[in-house]
Amino acid sequence: MLFQLSEEQLMIQQAARDFAQNELRPGVIERDEHQKFPAEQVKKLGELGFLGMMVSEKFGGSGLDAVSYVLVMEELSKVDASASVVVSVNNSLVCYGLEAYGSEFQKEKYLKPLASGQQIGAFCLSEPEAGSDATSQQTTAEDKGDYYLLNGTKNWITNGSTASTYLVIAQTHPDLKHKGINAFIVEKGMEGFTIGPKENKMGIRGSDTHSLMFNDVKVPKENRIGEDGFGFKFAMKTLEGGRIGIAAQALGIAAGAYELALAYSKQRKSFGKPISEHQAIAFKLADMATQIEAARMLVYKAAWLKDQGLPYTLAGSMAKLFASKVAMDVTVEAVQVHGGYGFVKEYHVERLMRDAKITQIYEGTSEIQQMVISREILR
Numbered sequence: 378m379l380f381q382l383s384e385e386q387l388m389i390q391q392a393a394r395d396f397a398q399n400e401l402r403p404g405v406i407e408r409d410e411h412q413k414f415p416a417e418q419v420k421k422l423g424e425l426g427f428l429g430m431m432v433s434e435k436f437g438g439s440g441l442d443a444v445s446y447v448l449v450m451e452e453l454s455k456v457d458a459s460a461s462v463v464v465s466v467n468n469s470l471v472c473y474g475l476e477a478y479g480s481e482f483q484k485e486k487y488l489k490p491l492a493s494g495q496q497i498g499a500f501c502l503s504e505p506e507a508g509s510d511a512t513s514q515q516t517t518a519e520d521k522g523d524y525y526l527l528n529g530t531k532n533w534i535t536n537g538s539t540a541s542t543y544l545v546i547a548q549t550h551p552d553l554k555h556k557g558i559n560a561f562i563v564e565k566g567m568e569g570f571t572i573g574p575k576e577n578k579m580g581i582r583g584s585d586t587h588s589l590m591f592n593d594v595k596v597p598k599e600n601r602i603g604e605d606g607f608g609f610k611f612a613m614k615t616l617e618g619g620r621i622g623i624a625a626q627a628l629g630i631a632a633g634a635y636e637l638a639l640a641y642s643k644q645r646k647s648f649g650k651p652i653s654e655h656q657a658i659a660f661k662l663a664d665m666a667t668q669i670e671a672a673r674m675l676v677y678k679a680a681w682l683k684d685q686g687l688p689y690t691l692a693g694s695m696a697k698l699f700a701s702k703v704a705m706d707v708t709v710e711a712v713q714v715h716g717g718y719g720f721v722k723e724y725h726v727e728r729l730m731r732d733a734k735i736t737q738i739y740e741g742t743s744e745i746q747q748m749v750i751s752r753e754i755l756r
């Protein structure tokens with residue numbers, strides 16, 4: 378067993394670390410405060426090849442492995458989870474889904490601009506009445522011959538207004554339940570497609586989350602992904618990889634908060650010495666470091682399994698379940714280490730604490746991960 382990153386992976390990790398410090402750190406507090414999407418930063422992430430990391434070069438991607446992807450997610454998330462969620466959704470949910478299951482036409486037309494970072498995409502599964510229970514899709518796609526008529530509402534859509542391409546899950550044959558669901562590529566600007574107001578969120582406030590409304594949107598038949606009825610499997614397979622990305626985001630949030638707490642504890646003095654020299658703080662730091670390392674092992678292992686072409690459903694859900702809990706626990710402790718300073722925005726840890734929470738909710742709540750894990754181990 379080799380616990381060592383390759384030269385190339387180390388270089389990519391360093392590039393992401395530099396980007397996070399130089400490009401994301403300045404302005405991150407203001408973007409959070411004013412719910413400002415990191416548009417310039419996302420453009421630069423695209424230029425660096427971070428928006429289509431695992432897509433083959435043939436389709437405009439960087440042709441890298443999943444381990445490199447989680448390294449990038451971790452470094453970006455240490456500083457700005459609102460930017461890293463864009464990277465996660467575009468890579469894992471949109472580009473991966475299109476490359477793995479799209480037609481040649483779809484890859485040429487839609488994947489290339491997404492993988493090369495000229496455009497960003499959104500993944501539209503959640504609905505007002507179908508979050509965890511994803512088989513209960515109310516959005517309908519009626520087969521009209523050479524097009525589908527799409528009607529319904531999607532909720533909590535990341536990149537809701539900034540995306541150009543939307544992968545939309547909808548029910549075509551309600552009598553067939555999940556076997557009647559399809560996935561479609563919908564373009565911004567298609568007639569009948571409207572975008573609701575931006576959600577005012579507790580965390581990842583810079584990210585762009587909206588409801589989407591589809592009212593008799595005509596979607597050409599060639600925009601259906603895979604065979605008729607493949608949509609639910611498409612969503613599940615795509616989310617499996619997405620969960621590794623979000624696990625890496627959670628890991629990064631935890632690691633970012635820990636690094637800030639560690640640095641602060643060495644310079645803040647109380648009772649005549651740095652607070653890191655008080656056992657009450659030193660032991661907290663020891664626990665935080667241990668939890669983070671354990672999360673890192675699970676996240677890297679899940680990515681490694683994916684790279685080996687081995688099953689990663691269980692490992693991905695375990696990584697997400699554990700890393701998101703670590704993100705919550707560690708960020709709360711990081712605020713505590715900072716004392717009163719941790720409660721104000723300038724010290725960054727309160728934002729990381731707010732951002733951590735979403736990692737236990739999106740791309741499947743912790744309870745959904747427990748469901749996936751228990752099914753796998755009891756099978």
Ligand code: CAA
Pocket residue numbers: 466470500502503508509510511512533534535555609610613614616617690739740741742745748749
């Ligand atoms: N791979 C392939 N097929 C799968 C699968 C997987 N990982 N998981 C389930 N399926 C298949 C099953 O085999 C079954 O197919 P068959 O009938 O042909 O055998 C079918 O899907 C239905 O599966 P279940 O009976 O297990 O369905 P269920 O309703 O009991 O449970 C679930 C499914 C795991 C709970 C699923 O609904 C789920 O993952 N829910 C959570 C949804 C989610 O993660 N939403 C996140 C929204 S996206 C987001 O957050 C993006 C963002 O903006 C950041």
